[in-house]
Amino acid sequence: MAKVGIIMGSKSDLPVMQEAVDALNKFEISIEVDIVSAHRTPEKMMEYGKNAHLRGISVIIAGAGGAAHLPGMIASLTPLPVIGVPIKSSNSIDGWDSILSILQMPGGVPVATVALNGAKNAGILAASIIGSSDVKIQNKIIDYKSSLKESVIKDSLI
Numbered sequence: 715m716a717k718v719g720i721i722m723g724s725k726s727d728l729p730v731m732q733e734a735v736d737a738l739n740k741f742e743i744s745i746e747v748d749i750v751s752a753h754r755t756p757e758k759m760m761e762y763g764k765n766a767h768l769r770g771i772s773v774i775i776a777g778a779g780g781a782a783h784l785p786g787m788i789a790s791l792t793p794l795p796v797i798g799v800p801i802k803s804s805n806s807i808d809g810w811d812s813i814l815s816i817l818q819m820p821g822g823v824p825v826a827t828v829a830l831n832g833a834k835n836a837g838i839l840a841a842s843i844i845g846s847s848d849v850k851i852q853n854k855i856i857d858y859k860s861s862l863k864e865s866v867i868k869d870s871l872i
Contacts, residue, residue, distance in 0.1 A: 779803025
């Protein structure tokens, strides 16, 4: 059963969202990946948002560009934590439209938002959320952060 659902508005978002896939694979967390457009497949989006938790999903990562309604709409439908990845797309205003669409959610409908094209951090955040109740994953997060520290120390010795 997948623990993290990774969804995006279109296939063109996949190169960015692949970094979330890679991060979660590194932590050996099961995932499912799908294209769920808030504007082109609203019925699919509604079904996904309402039923993800019933299928064993623990966290949803939703990437979208342009108007970027997918993360917020999913958050309005699910009891799960949602991490939004704003994507700089071909119809984007330097990505600011996507960032603000995801970041400026109304009270009561939170979406954790990472940096523009920040899918890697979305994957790490999803792993940390799962790690808060799964010691095995938490230990992998601890090891990962330790490796970051070691990398900086190694690089400072040049």
